[in-house]
Amino acid sequence: MRTVSVNIKEHPYKILIDQHLLMGVGLELARYAKSGTKVALFTSKTVKKLYLERVVRSLKTSGYNVESFVLPSGEGEKKLKTVSEMYDVLIENEFDRSSFIIALGGGIVGDISGFIASSLYRGIPFIQIPTTLLSQVDSSVGGKVGVNHNAGKNLIGAFYQPKTVLIDPRVLKTLDPRELICGYGEILKYGFIKDLSFLELCINSKNIILDLKDIELVSDIIQRSVEIKAEIVAEDEKESGKRMVLNFGHTIGHAIEKSCGFGKFLHGETVILGMIAALKLSVVESGLDPQKANWAIGKLKEIKLGSKLENLDIEMALSAVRHDKKVRDGELNFVLLKDIASPVVVKGIELEKVREILIWLKNEVD
Numbered sequence: 386m387r388t389v390s391v392n393i394k395e396h397p398y399k400i401l402i403d404q405h406l407l408m409g410v411g412l413e414l415a416r417y418a419k420s421g422t423k424v425a426l427f428t429s430k431t432v433k434k435l436y437l438e439r440v441v442r443s444l445k446t447s448g449y450n451v452e453s454f455v456l457p458s459g460e461g462e463k464k465l466k467t468v469s470e471m472y473d474v475l476i477e478n479e480f481d482r483s484s485f486i487i488a489l490g491g492g493i494v495g496d497i498s499g500f501i502a503s504s505l506y507r508g509i510p511f512i513q514i515p516t517t518l519l520s521q522v523d524s525s526v527g528g529k530v531g532v533n534h535n536a537g538k539n540l541i542g543a544f545y546q547p548k549t550v551l552i553d554p555r556v557l558k559t560l561d562p563r564e565l566i567c568g569y570g571e572i573l574k575y576g577f578i579k580d581l582s583f584l585e586l587c588i589n590s591k592n593i594i595l596d597l598k599d600i601e602l603v604s605d606i607i608q609r610s611v612e613i614k615a616e617i618v619a620e621d622e623k624e625s626g627k628r629m630v631l632n633f634g635h636t637i638g639h640a641i642e643k644s645c646g647f648g649k650f651l652h653g654e655t656v657i658l659g660m661i662a663a664l665k666l667s668v669v670e671s672g673l674d675p676q677k678a679n680w681a682i683g684k685l686k687e688i689k690l691g692s693k694l695e696n697l698d699i700e701m702a703l704s705a706v707r708h709d710k711k712v713r714d715g716e717l718n719f720v721l722l723k724d725i726a727s728p729v730v731v732k733g734i735e736l737e738k739v740r741e742i743l744i745w746l747k748n749e750v751d
């Protein structure tokens with residue numbers, strides 16, 4: 386069993402990574418809750434068919450009183466209405482402050498369930514069992530939970546740490562290949578901001594990771610990703626400064642995601658595009674060696690994305706960047722690299738520069 390400690394001062398917890406961990410959920414819960422405790426198990430329709438049964442069995446075998454609930458799927462359902470309906474169901478079914486919430490699914494299930502856990506009765510204990518690569522290496526770690534608002538993604542939420550995170554890399558076998566690429570994009574991000582040899586390993590093992598050919602190696606890579614995220618989050622739980630480096634590739638990534646319409650590109654795919662842009666920008670703005678930038682850009686361009694940039698509307702993307710800037714106190718802050726594994730937050734980048742980069746990106750990637 387691999388273990389990663391998340392050393393957040395008030396709420397330290399452990400992330401466990403192991404094949405077949407789904408079958409041991411009951412035993413893991415026994416560290417935190419006595420037999421007979423009521424457990425609300427949230428999942429999605431797809432994950433229910435694939436994995437719910439074995440998790441329920443494990444919980445029942447350990448004596449837990451488990452009820453499962455299917456959350457509606459898709460980014461559009463990650464909203465307060467879903468949360469509110471679930472409050473009704475949980476209260477009606479007499480879940481109380483000593484009950485547990487378990488999220489079994491991707492980032493959407495994790496974010497919604499975590500938000501319910503953070504707010505119902507001012508907080509009830511919560512466990513994450515992430516089942517997509519992106520949720521295993523990113524969204525389940527660090528305690529950000531929440532839902533979307535009509536005005537934008539993730540505008541409503543909280544910082545609420547789980548009791549533990551249980552990662553079973555075997556479940557990735559049923560994941561859509563595009564979803565694997567999304568997780569891979571975030572994994573590369575950790576390499577870029579923190580660890581050159583890890584970056585090289587992930588780039589050189591691209592096919593092994595994306596084809597899940599070696600589950601031990603994939604487990605190693607999940608472990609290192611989670612270690613990097615945990616380290617950064619432990620230093621800055623509430624995102625007041627250091628945690629910003631996790632946004633590498635995300636400013637332009639978000640702008641592409643928004644301007645192309647949510648759904649055309651998946652989040653992790655736009656992060657890959659955003660990292661290509663950030664690498665290029667790093668050469669002029671933060672002194673990244675052009676040879677290193679070109680090497681990395683070449684490797685990122687080899688990743689096959691599910692959509693093309695040909696219809697990118699540069700002005701719409703710029704307006705999304707401008708909106709981002711407004712949200713962040715009028716400063717356009719970019720996470721760039723001085724070197725690989727040496728990130729820097731550069732303030733006050735001109736919008737004109739961003740326009741140039743977007744035009745370059747559109748020509749470069751298509």
Ligand SMILES: NC(=O)c1ccc[n+]([C@@H]2O[C@H](COP(=O)([O-])OP(=O)(O)OC[C@H]3O[C@@H](n4cnc5c(N)ncnc54)[C@H](O)[C@@H]3O)[C@@H](O)[C@H]2O)c1
Pocket residue numbers: 429430431432435458459460463490491492493494496516517519520523524525526527528529530538539556557558559560561564567
């Ligand atoms: N809280 C955070 O820190 C944080 C960080 C990054 C992203 N997020 C959020 O995460 C969400 C995206 O999460 P995601 O990428 O996991 O997408 P997702 O939750 O939509 O899952 C993708 C799809 O895969 C299915 N699925 C899940 N596990 C599966 C499996 N093992 N086999 C087959 N199908 C499976 C799901 O049912 C869903 O249809 C976004 O809402 C984003 O805002 C949150």
Ligand SMILES: [Zn+2]
Pocket residue numbers: 571635652656
């Ligand atoms: Zn991301």
